[in-house]
Amino acid sequence: MSLRSLGVELHCRCIQTESKPIGRHIERVELIPPNSHCEETEIIATLKKTGQEVCLNPDASWVKRVIQKILSSRRR
Amino acid sequence: MSLRSLGVELHCRCIQTESKPIGRHIERVELIPPNSHCEETEIIATLKKTGQEVCLNPDASWVKRVIQKILSSRRR
Numbered sequence: 001m002s003l004r005s006l007g008v009e010l011h012c013r014c015i016q017t018e019s020k021p022i023g024r025h026i027e028r029v030e031l032i033p034p035n036s037h038c039e040e041t042e043i044i045a046t047l048k049k050t051g052q053e054v055c056l057n058p059d060a061s062w063v064k065r066v067i068q069k070i071l072s073s074r075r076r
Numbered sequence: 077m078s079l080r081s082l083g084v085e086l087h088c089r090c091i092q093t094e095s096k097p098i099g100r101h102i103e104r105v106e107l108i109p110p111n112s113h114c115e116e117t118e119i120i121a122t123l124k125k126t127g128q129e130v131c132l133n134p135d136a137s138w139v140k141r142v143i144q145k146i147l148s149s150r151r152r
Binding site for chain 1: 102103104105106107108109110111117119134140143145146147148149
């Protein structure tokens, strides 16, 4: 769940992260390094059908795998 | 350079990728896996000061390093 989608203005966008491995439902992923507004790395996935934004835990191994898979999934 | 920033509607958003290692200027990164609109993985970085969107090459080693660094740069 991302705070921006709730219309709430706060420092960090994520208040909780998705624990279930939802890799197959992910349309795209946004990576936000720590900055002056938020001292945590934030990973926000947009889901395929609903367009819903879901925060992911950067420390979760399934999240790292999903990102590696995106990086290597070039079809030429 | 991203096509969306030019107001052009096409399948893929990227027409060319940044060759220079601009990791330090990156505010956030968007990863878009291949999908029905574009058969390439697209990586679009937003730059810190200008907010400009720049496409990155998923195969470039500096791009992979920047992403790994974001994933591991949690400060708790």
